[in-house]
Amino acid sequence: MLVFIIRRMLQSVLALLVMSVLIFVGVFAIGNPIDILINPQADQAEIARATAALGLDQPMWVQYWEFLRHALAGDLGRSFSQNVPAVELIFERMPATVELALCAMLMAIVLGIPLGLVAGMKPNAWYSKTIMAGSIFGFSLPTFWVGLMMIMVFSVFLGWLPSTGRGHTTLLLGIPVSFLNWDGITHLMMPALNLALFKLSLLIRLTRAGTREAMLQDYVKFARAKGLPMRRIVGVHVLKNILIPIVTVIGLEFGSLIAFAIVTETIFAWPGMGKLLIDSINVLDRPVIVAYVLIIVCLFVVINLAVDLLYSLLDPRVRLAEARA
């Protein structure tokens, strides 16, 4: 187990390093940011001074080395456009994104697992077929278009929900959150549902497949023979047995929720990290782009590691396979 953890950690560090080089080189290839930042009427000397001040005149490997040295000290450079540390800018926006992603995940779990159980219990009933047809649409519909249609229906035509921003925020342990007051909740509802749709479809399918398999097992027959009500069989016995893959997928998909929040945040002008990324790409604010991607990569590496470890704890068979390898 310890060997496994150490090896996975080393792999994660290597992955981070490779990604940092790729990102740095990639971002370096963008057009000269000086052109955007400096007043067009500036003379040669001013341009040269600004270039030197930002360290853009150094050879690429020197820039990378400087970047890496600072990155390890938690300094990913200052935003070109706002002149504050890029990391600070991202951490300031992070609570909004995490709140949105958590709400979306919660919606997907609360709706997806029961719907999947129902559809798996009676796969041929009309309501099961309706649920499955709905999940196909959830998979096929592009997230951004669903978001637009939601705005069109609920904000423009019906005027029920606001379409932009976070609304009023309340401080919870010093972090601003939206879900503690009504105004914030109305702002949160549409983006969270929009982000949840894809995961909702995924969870429905996963739960349904698991339930269908589990319903054929002997322990279900035995529980029925004991005269347990169907509600208890499915809610306790079946659910417990199909939960392992579902928990794994929920863990793994959390990272992708944060990535897909880029789209949702752009549509609903939700002031999170994703919107910051798109805004930064539009003004070629390199340090912010690099910092965003590196932080996301770290997050993914940590999530993948945690899920792997959790999985091997939950399922002893995985541990055996690792030991033999």
Added chain:
Amino acid sequence: MSSVAVETPFRRVAADFAESRLALVGLATLILILIVAIGAPLVSPQNPYNLATLDIMDSKLPPGGQSLDGMTFWLGSDDQGRDMLSAIFYGLRISLGVGTLATVCALAIGLAVGLIAAWFGGWVEAVIMRLVDLQLSFPSILIALVLLASLGQGVDKIVIALITVQWAYYARTVRGAALVERNKEYIEAATCLALPTSRILFKHLLPNVLPPLIVIATVQVAHAIALEATLSFLGLGMPITSPSLGLLIANGFTHLMSGKYWISLYPGIALLITIVSINLVGDQLRDVLNPRLQK
């Protein structure tokens, strides 16, 4: 080869495929979409990119509105006075073209890389598969965004981004299939005949790992189209000179708040129908060609 021997498996697949009415509807829709997309200049009421035929006075007309010179805009017009129906036909062409091109290229690269990994093994395989694992652990939209942020805009750039996102998936599938195939007797026989490696790889191994891949590729075209639309919507995809469906939707977004829904709604429906029909066909193909489900 007799014609009967060639036709029989095809007929069997066709008959199995036709069992699902939904899949047939999907196939019919898809064929219709392809005809419209390829024949866009012939079936469109207007050439939406010929500025001489556009009139700013016709802008933002609702569906069914009449232009100044008597043409009917069945799906309304956009802020340039462009007929939405024609714009959608041309947009379909661009979206389908980009999606298909990227998928075919990614398939070719994934095939080659996957076959090489399975055949040579050792450190070559280790390096390739680590790279595949690394890439597949990140969501495609993130990789595509970062790539486009560094490459800039353009049709070629978005095709590169879509290829980069997809190839690893094929490489992994091909390697899995090829590892099974390479231990079979026909490969052993070919090795005994001392055929050159490239011939064994591409003439013997390739045809046997290809069919399941083509099915995956069908569904992947839908993914590529959706991803391209999303990136274009975010302003990082297609340039304004080649308006795909995603760009049309993005363009309509700015007018959505004032109730001019048709500029966004109809391109979105076209996108939705395309993706759903491709998925329906792909799903049924997978079931028909899956040996485990065969009766």
